[in-house]
Amino acid sequence: MRQFTEEQVLFRAAYRRFIEQEIAPHLETWREAGIVDRSAFRKAGERGFLMIWPDEQFGGMGENDFRYEQIIIEELARARCNEFYAPLHSRLVGPYLQNFGNDEQRKRFLPKCASGETILAIAMTEPGAGSDLAGMKSVSRDMGDHYLLNGSKTYISNGINADVIVVAAKLDGAESPYALNLLLVERGMDGFERGRNLKKMGQPAQDTAELFFNDVKVPKENLLGEPGKGFYYLMEGLAEERLMGAVGSAANARHAFDLTRDFVMSRQVMGEALSQKQNTQFRMAEMDAEIDMLQVYVDHCVQLHNDGRLTPNIGAKAKMLGTEIAWKMMDLGVQLHGGAGYMQEYPICRMFSDERINRILAGSSEIMRYIIGRDIFSDNYVSLLD
Template structure:
């Protein structure tokens, strides 16, 4: 399958090595981390020591210097396959880390990236507020320019890695600016005076993925910790959204395939009226539909990965990939629970946990409704072009 999907020989070897790492160092601890409500920091360090945490940074920062997104695709797919999605190492590696490369200074890259690559420093990004999710213009956290520093005030919620994070990239409104989209991105470090963490939030699913509230009261952030140009933070955030949605799509498709495999195995063993459930026409038809839908979603996602590697991934493409993959994943998980019968409602069965863990995927990185809005605007824009044109 890997060869059919155009992975290189080195990438196939990388997949095998990463799969073994998950089996030995991550999967055996997932149950304990679920109970604790947080992944142990040592997991990031172990991944970093073996070169599995951040692939893209240049060798001078400790990385491989390979920007091919297919390496991260492998990491996302194998993490889902191993049932370790709550490790959520991709948040650190590809959702937050690249901000330093795209918008940071050389001094900032040298100061932060090596420890991010090694896993000594864990990253998070803070955008969401109680009244501002997909609509970032509603953000109320503010940063006031005080000459040699910014004074940061406000709060964030639903922040992944919120407890573990040593460095948080915080989006804030630029105080005094006359434009609602004028924002600044600030690098807030553990221990800064006035930076406090709230509770580790209880969630419907993903219990091992620490999700927290963050509070900022007169936090003095030095100018050396400003990412990019003040006032352009909103546009910096938008620039990364297409990749963020592709990352989500890759994970959703991999999780859908995992759910399919689990369900396939179960219905072949489960007896109903003296024969395997897999012999029932309804089971065969429904599973045939899902096998087809998952594979079609995977083909489009692989196409998007290729386009992304060539610098051609658009917001519209990312939205389509995210919407389709998350909807197919949810459809497969719902069917999986149904075909498991009463067992599907029991926490001891993987399909049950996968069902509750995945519910967030049609919300994070932009809800399915927002994805439809983005795609719909493109459909009715002047730039729309049919495949047949």
Template sequence: MRCFTEDQIMVRDAYRKFLASEIAPQMEGWREAGIVDRSAFRKAGELGFLMIWPDAEYGGMGDNDFRYEQIIIEETARVGCLEWYNTLHSRLVGPYFQRFGTSEQRARFLPKCVSGETILAVAMTEPGAGSDLAGMRSTAEDMGDHFLLNGSKTYISNGINADVVIVAAKLAAADSKHAMVLLILERGMEGFERGMKLKKMGLPAQDTAELFFTNVKVPKSNVLGEPGKGFYYLMEGLAEERLIGAVGYIANARRAFDITREYVMQRNLFGQPLSEQQNTQFRMAELDAEIDMAQVYVDHCVSEHNAGRLTSTMGAKAKMICSEVEWKMLDLGVQLHGGAGFMDEYPISRMFTDARINRIYAGTSEVMRLIIGREIFTQKYRSMHD
């Protein structure tokens, strides 16, 4: 039995109704338009569903229990609305202000983030630097009262809609490749330009864009934390980012399972339902077990995160396992749908292409294996398992 409080169950029920009335009916139109309308953020903000963790002075509930975000992610997946990247705004980017921002920055930015008036993004990835952040080339030069930012970013989620973007850049002339600074860029800053919305294999409603910086003057009041420590700030948030991904991936896998189960019970093959075939039963049994086991680990990671014990390796394990199980389930779902699985009128088709990014986003499965593998051969690993 999963452990949610009465308050969390009430939030889940209310959020479920909100999705059914305000978000799910709009998704097809947003997919055709190629972008989620900004009104989705404002409506969620008005009802308190956008950012729960900020203190009441900023408009939030002041409750940092990650299970609230887990509920939001799971319910968003359940109705097929994961293209609305509300959690990127709420729980991946927003907390940078809490962890590294000044009281002035929190007062200036958080209230409008909570209300949905301001939409957030974070810009790390570059054409030659994805999982390897140390390879980024964007630079920030200290000019005394401001930083001068030059460079570009790519594959930035919320790239078109975002009003505020946290940009990672290397400190110009620094000796260390890890000497980075996080800068708060605001819409309209001179020299800050966006490219066209990028065309992708899946997630058509999610606005993904290139960002360009040409001599952008960023005032010192828009620096997050201490210059030079940006790389370590980014690393600090990666465990949670990967847990966020894992929560969504395994919820999406369960949705794919349910859709496939319903289909094979109705589809006849050789005079009997496809669900009566031994191959169907064996494969579905395997995935049902794998999804359940992965869900148990995700719930464990959420508890560990709430207790302040989530490690980068735990986050890597959760992301790797859940994205791989999700992909297995979606591949099986398409296969068991037969020709119908190749048609976009069936949800499994779109889910398949949408999910292909999940073994890449926030660190590829190969990088996750590197992270896990490096710990296996350390004294720390031995002491943990003695």
């Protein structure tokens, strides 16, 4: 039995109503437009659903239990509204302000982030550098009272909507390739331009953009934390980011399973329901067991995170397993739907194309295996059972 408090059960019910009333009815329009309307963030903020963890003085609930974010991610998956990237804004980017910002930065940015007036994004990936942050070309030069930022970023989620973007850039003149600054670049800064709203395989309503920085003067008060320490700040945030991916993938897998189960029970093949065929039963039995096991592990990782014990290695395991199992379920779902699975009028078709990115973003499955394998063969290796 999954462990949620009474308050969290009530929160889930309220958030489900919000998604059903304010997000789901508009999603097809946003897909056609290629972007979620900014009003969605404001409406979530007005109801206290956008950022749960900030103190009340900043507009939050002061509740840092990750299970609240787990509920939000699961409910977005249930309603097939994953393109509303509120979790990226709220729990992936927002904590950088809390954990590495100073009091002035928190007071300046967090209240409007919690209300939905300010939308957040984070920019790490570059055309020639994805998971390899050491290969980053963007550079920030210390000019005394400001940093001069030059470079470009790509595949940035919330890239069109974002008002404040955490931009990672190398510190000019530093010896280490890992000496990075995290700079808060704000909408309207001279030299900051947005490129295309990129056309993607899936998630059409999620605005994904190219960003360009040409001699952008970023005030020193917009530096997060200490100069050159950005790489270590990013590493601290990646374990949670990967856990978020695992939570979403587990929820997506279960929803795809339920859709497929309903379909095969009603679909007639050779005089009987497709669900009566041994192949269908065996394949679905395997997926049911795998998804259940995944959910148990994800819930365990959420508890570890709440206890402050989620490591990068554990986060990598959860992300790799979650996204691979979800992709396996999407593929099976389309296959068992037959020709219908290839038609966009059936939800499994869109879920298939939407899910594909999750084995890439926040570190590809190959990078996750590299992280896990490196840990296995280190002197500090400890298994979950030790």
